[in-house]
Amino acid sequence: MTRYQRLATLLAQRIEQGLYQSGERLPSVRALSEEHCVSISTVQQAYHLLEEKQLITPQPRSGYFVTPRKAAPPMPAITRPAQRPVEITQWESVLELINGRLDRDNLQLGSGTPDVSSPTLKPLWKIISRIGQKQDLALLNYDNIYGYPPLREQVARLAIDSGCRLSADEVVITTGCHEALSVAIRAVCQPGDIVAVESPTFHGTMQILRGFGIRVIEIPTDSVTGISLEALELAFEQWPIKGIVVVPNCNNPLGFVMPDARKRALLTLAERFDAAIIEDDVYGELAYDYPRPITIKSLDVDGRVLLCSSFSKTLAPGLRVGWVAPGRYFDRVIHMKYIVTGSSAMQTQAAVAEFIRQGYYQPHLRRMRQQYQRNYDNFSCHVRHYFPCGICVTRPCGGFLIWIELPEAFDTVRLNRELHASNIQVAVGSLFSASGKYRNCLRLSYAMPFNPRTEQALATIAAAIESAMERCSLLPAAEPGTAQAVESRAGAKG
Amino acid sequence: MTRYQRLATLLAQRIEQGLYQSGERLPSVRALSEEHCVSISTVQQAYHLLEEKQLITPQPRSGYFVTPRKAAPPMPAITRPAQRPVEITQWESVLELINGRLDRDNLQLGSGTPDVSSPTLKPLWKIISRIGQKQDLALLNYDNIYGYPPLREQVARLAIDSGCRLSADEVVITTGCHEALSVAIRAVCQPGDIVAVESPTFHGTMQILRGFGIRVIEIPTDSVTGISLEALELAFEQWPIKGIVVVPNCNNPLGFVMPDARKRALLTLAERFDAAIIEDDVYGELAYDYPRPITIKSLDVDGRVLLCSSFSKTLAPGLRVGWVAPGRYFDRVIHMKYIVTGSSAMQTQAAVAEFIRQGYYQPHLRRMRQQYQRNYDNFSCHVRHYFPCGICVTRPCGGFLIWIELPEAFDTVRLNRELHASNIQVAVGSLFSASGKYRNCLRLSYAMPFNPRTEQALATIAAAIESAMERCSLLPAAEPGTAQAVESRAGAKG
Numbered sequence: 001m002t003r004y005q006r007l008a009t010l011l012a013q014r015i016e017q018g019l020y021q022s023g024e025r026l027p028s029v030r031a032l033s034e035e036h037c038v039s040i041s042t043v044q045q046a047y048h049l050l051e052e053k054q055l056i057t058p059q060p061r062s063g064y065f066v067t068p069r070k071a072a073p074p075m076p077a078i079t080r081p082a083q084r085p086v087e088i089t090q091w092e093s094v095l096e097l098i099n100g101r102l103d104r105d106n107l108q109l110g111s112g113t114p115d116v117s118s119p120t121l122k123p124l125w126k127i128i129s130r131i132g133q134k135q136d137l138a139l140l141n142y143d144n145i146y147g148y149p150p151l152r153e154q155v156a157r158l159a160i161d162s163g164c165r166l167s168a169d170e171v172v173i174t175t176g177c178h179e180a181l182s183v184a185i186r187a188v189c190q191p192g193d194i195v196a197v198e199s200p201t202f203h204g205t206m207q208i209l210r211g212f213g214i215r216v217i218e219i220p221t222d223s224v225t226g227i228s229l230e231a232l233e234l235a236f237e238q239w240p241i242k243g244i245v246v247v248p249n250c251n252n253p254l255g256f257v258m259p260d261a262r263k264r265a266l267l268t269l270a271e272r273f274d275a276a277i278i279e280d281d282v283y284g285e286l287a288y289d290y291p292r293p294i295t296i297k298s299l300d301v302d303g304r305v306l307l308c309s310s311f312s313k314t315l316a317p318g319l320r321v322g323w324v325a326p327g328r329y330f331d332r333v334i335h336m337k338y339i340v341t342g343s344s345a346m347q348t349q350a351a352v353a354e355f356i357r358q359g360y361y362q363p364h365l366r367r368m369r370q371q372y373q374r375n376y377d378n379f380s381c382h383v384r385h386y387f388p389c390g391i392c393v394t395r396p397c398g399g400f401l402i403w404i405e406l407p408e409a410f411d412t413v414r415l416n417r418e419l420h421a422s423n424i425q426v427a428v429g430s431l432f433s434a435s436g437k438y439r440n441c442l443r444l445s446y447a448m449p450f451n452p453r454t455e456q457a458l459a460t461i462a463a464a465i466e467s468a469m470e471r472c473s474l475l476p477a478a479e480p481g482t483a484q485a486v487e488s489r490a491g492a493k494g
Numbered sequence: 495m496t497r498y499q500r501l502a503t504l505l506a507q508r509i510e511q512g513l514y515q516s517g518e519r520l521p522s523v524r525a526l527s528e529e530h531c532v533s534i535s536t537v538q539q540a541y542h543l544l545e546e547k548q549l550i551t552p553q554p555r556s557g558y559f560v561t562p563r564k565a566a567p568p569m570p571a572i573t574r575p576a577q578r579p580v581e582i583t584q585w586e587s588v589l590e591l592i593n594g595r596l597d598r599d600n601l602q603l604g605s606g607t608p609d610v611s612s613p614t615l616k617p618l619w620k621i622i623s624r625i626g627q628k629q630d631l632a633l634l635n636y637d638n639i640y641g642y643p644p645l646r647e648q649v650a651r652l653a654i655d656s657g658c659r660l661s662a663d664e665v666v667i668t669t670g671c672h673e674a675l676s677v678a679i680r681a682v683c684q685p686g687d688i689v690a691v692e693s694p695t696f697h698g699t700m701q702i703l704r705g706f707g708i709r710v711i712e713i714p715t716d717s718v719t720g721i722s723l724e725a726l727e728l729a730f731e732q733w734p735i736k737g738i739v740v741v742p743n744c745n746n747p748l749g750f751v752m753p754d755a756r757k758r759a760l761l762t763l764a765e766r767f768d769a770a771i772i773e774d775d776v777y778g779e780l781a782y783d784y785p786r787p788i789t790i791k792s793l794d795v796d797g798r799v800l801l802c803s804s805f806s807k808t809l810a811p812g813l814r815v816g817w818v819a820p821g822r823y824f825d826r827v828i829h830m831k832y833i834v835t836g837s838s839a840m841q842t843q844a845a846v847a848e849f850i851r852q853g854y855y856q857p858h859l860r861r862m863r864q865q866y867q868r869n870y871d872n873f874s875c876h877v878r879h880y881f882p883c884g885i886c887v888t889r890p891c892g893g894f895l896i897w898i899e900l901p902e903a904f905d906t907v908r909l910n911r912e913l914h915a916s917n918i919q920v921a922v923g924s925l926f927s928a929s930g931k932y933r934n935c936l937r938l939s940y941a942m943p944f945n946p947r948t949e950q951a952l953a954t955i956a957a958a959i960e961s962a963m964e965r966c967s968l969l970p971a972a973e974p975g976t977a978q979a980v981e982s983r984a985g986a987k988g
Contacts, residue, residue, distance in 0.1 A: 091829055091832075094832070095639075095828070095829075095832075098639050098832070099639075101636060101638070102638055111636075113635060113636055116631055116634035116635060117631055121634070122629075125626050125627070125629045126626065127626070128622065128623075128625060128626035128841065129622075129623045129624075129625075129626025129627050130623075130626070131622060131623075131626070132619050132620065132621070132622035132623025132624070132625070132626055133619070133623050135616075135619045137610055137611055138812075139812050140610035140615070140618075140809075140810035140811070140812045140813070141607060141610055141810070141811060141812050142595060142605075142607055142806075142811040142812060143812060143814075144595070144596055145589075145592050145593070175669050175814075175835040175838070175839070176835060176836055176837070178834075178835055178836035178837075179834060179835045179836075182833060182834050182835070186705075190707075191685050191707070204832075204836065207829075207832055207833055208833050210833075211680075211829065211830065211832075211833035211834075212833070213684075213685070312636075315634075316634035316635070317634070317635060317636040317837075318632075318633050318634045318635050318636060318637060318839065318840035318841070319634070319839060319840075319841075320637075320669075320835070320837065320838060320839040320840075334589070335585055335589075335701075335705065336705060338585075338588070338589075338592070338698075338701055338705075339676060339701055339702050339704075339705035339706070340672075340673060340676050340705075340834040340835070341669040341670060341672055341673045341676070341814070341834070341835060342670055342672035342673075342698065343670075343672075343811075343814065344669070344814060344839075345669070345812065345813060345814040345838075345839040345841075345842050346812035346813075346814075347622065347812070347813075347839075347841065347842060348839050348841060348842070
């Protein structure tokens with residue numbers, strides 16, 4: 001970070017903390033230059049940066065002022081899903097979301113794709129090129145079913161950061177976290193079983209559960225503290241729950257990191273009712289705070305936690321390199337892996353192992369954490385600027401996903417269809433529930449560096465939301481034709 | 495092929511066809527040199543080669559003679575498995591076979607691994623290296639769920655050789671043929687359903703069926719004409735069979751290519767009873783006869799055939815690039831693929847697509863077909879030489895797998911354990927049945943170039959078989975201690 005960027009960050013923090021209040025005049029360039037022992041031009045550059053971010057506004061011949069703005073929107077309240085096991089559907093909507101990736105013209109704010117253009121990924125390409133030159137025949141042969149041994153070792157080492165003491169022998173490499181979750185769920189459950197999930201839950205997990213004929217019970221989940229242990233306990237008392245699928249670190253889609261005490265309490269609950277915990281940690285290494293949060297797996301003493309993760313969010317999803325540390329379910333997981341893919345692609349495993357071994361992984365992670373945090377600042381600042389009042393927005397502790405809750409009656413499926421004309425794709429909230437909830441919610445990704453197109457897209461989304469809210473009388477402003485708009489909306493819903 | 499190799503092949507054929515009979519004196523070097531218009535040294539080199547292969551024996555001052563040898567062993571008769579659906583087990587034995595690959599000291603005659611050391615594969619490495627240099631960010635991103643478009647196109651083009659008219663849109667790329675089979679089976683069946691399979695059947699297919707809770711009915715299968723249509727029809731009349739899994743081309747493990755008329759009859763039968771056909775064509779391109787045999791898929795008119803294949807046997811299994819052309823089950827297959835892996839590794843898909851596009855695939859295939867056929871000649875010649883009488887051996891039409899049937903009471907599980915001490919691994923026949931059949935059978939691979947170590951291994955296997963047969967009085971020779979040997983064998987079986 002250059003000097004002026006550091007200064008800008010500091011000033012932005014002061015604004016965020018209220019030291020410089022909305023509408024207040026900022027110190028003169030000269031004063032700041034003296035205070036921070038930097039040149040005049042450094043201060044000017046810092047101010048320009050803040051101006052770009054719309055945090056401050058210049059006024060001719062008066063200096064810079066804190067941009068008058070709305071207060072930060074509130075966080076979503078704890079969710080209240082139906083308290084009974086349900087069948088999962090929604091596949092068509094998930095497929096629509098996935099296929100949205102195919103359209104290069106789309107601005108994909110709905111997808112969970114990371115930014116793979118970082119210069120810290122360059123060494124990975126060099127390693128791939130060197131693999132081509134070295135011609136190690138072992139990389140053309142069938143993989144060991146457990147995974148490429150040097151990669152298993154690196155994964156076990158990385159797990160130390162999350163408080164886990166794993167040996168390489170306890171790690172199974174998979175084709176992405178998707179396969180990890182798939183084999184973990186199948187190792188624990190039979191068709192017809194009941195599994196508890198956070199609500200909202202990642203749509204991929206939902207579809208895996210559906211595909212294996214497993215019913216889910218959605219547990220209310222708080223956007224700061226995570227799954228409600230009280231509701232989970234009640235569910236345990238009422239239903240024969242085989243396992244719990246949770247994303248306790250940098251939750252998808254809510255962004256929270258579950259406090260350690262609650263992680264411990266969740267494990268105790270699982271022990272009491274003898275349920276397995278399938279822990280999806282795929283965003284865990286992208287937590288903004290360092291050191292990274294611990295996993296529930298790190299607290300596990302009797303092997304009931306199946307830790308699933310991958311390099312899809314931290315490095316690149318196209319590598320399809322994931323893993324699972326399945327504890328006592330190791331043998332069943334190996335059998336399930338044999339059944340679904342047999343083994344994983346060797347070259348990408350070798351490339352990732354070498355990337356970590358040569359020390360490129362941690363610097364890359366650091367950079368991505370910073371980038372995503374910076375993107376978040378920009379993104380949330382613009383959401384605050386453009387979006388109407390009366391919405392709730394999460395404050396993610398890591399990763400690159402934000403969850404927006406619109407008024408109860410809002411229909412994001414229709415909004416998404418409208419945005420399609422502007423080549424913008426969002427993830428509609430209903431994908432994240434099996435019981436038809438969250439139709440009034442959106443998940444947006446801020447993985448890509450913030451640029452004018454992103455800003456334009458946020459403005460377009462905000463305008464579409466505002467006009468829909470007006471149509472449905474969700475905003476005070478009323479206009480002729482409201483009744484008709486409401487009617488057409490009801491039609492779209494049916 | 496050099497001049498002397500061509501001559502040697504010709505002479506070997508004449509010996510095989512009985513033109514030069516067992517023990518007969520061969521033409522003098524000068525006579526052959528004149529007959530074929532080649533130099534004296536070319537004939538001498540050809541004779542040396544045949545001597546190495548033990549097809550001919552030199553006698554001092556008398557010239558070369560055809561090595562006296564046993565007649566070719568008979569082919570196995572049609573199999574007679576139990577005529578009712580059974581549950582599949584055997585996972586532990588499959589795992590043992592897979593893990594045998596991890597021991598580098600082992601001579602792996604049991605594994606279905608191809609030879610990946612051919613110089614015709616070198617361009618693949620160059621392409622991988624160039625992928626590293628080009629740094630196409632799309633290869634780091636999530637794959638299109640249907641697969642990498644240029645690869646889908648190449649696969650559709652290759653399918654023309656098997657008589658299929660597929661468009662790229664009908665092809666779904668998978669993580670190896672294993673995932674192709676897995677998603678195809680799940681697209682057709684629900685847990686508890688019944689599927690008909692050839693008997694013996696590839697153990698991977700068996701485990702996939704088991705993993706999804708599907709029962710199998712094993713249909714008698716002939717080592718020349720394939721699955722018995724008569725037995726299959728009876729089974730259809732008796733049981734609600736949802737689908738049939740077959741390997742009609744270069745069958746694993748029996749090596750047959752099903753005659754076209756029988757392929758047609760099988761499809762008609764499936765149509766009559768409205769069952770799906772899951773066609774595993776993974777060895778189809780390695781048929782020794784050119785042009786390659788047609789697939790059942792090529793005859794399909796109503797989309798009931800799901801054609802599964804991969805580049806694992808033709809190029810390299812470590813790439814994990816397979817595909818399925820699922821016909822009318824397309825949508826279900828996509829859903830199942832999303833559930834098990836989401837998408838496949840991008841770089842290996844791109845590498846394979848480029849390898850085919852640049853025209854390297856067909857020359858590679860030609861070379862591998864020739865190599866495997868040559869290996870087979872060598873291998874079968876030595877099996878004939880070393881193995882005791884009273885065994886049946888298949889004559890594969892392609893691929894690199896041979897199936898050996900020993901007398902009914904023989905126990906290959908015990909034999910495999912004994913061979914472990916000599917670092918030799920074979921695939922025991924019982925892996926290929928769900929109803930406990932084929933304990934007296936072996937599957938051997940001749941993928942690797944024949945060398946003295948292979949010959950030594952065949953001699954060791956033959957000796958172990960012979961001594962076991964003597965112990966169990968399966969051979970005429972009796973010796974003291976036979977009773978004890980039989981007893982200990984019974985113990986091993988229990």
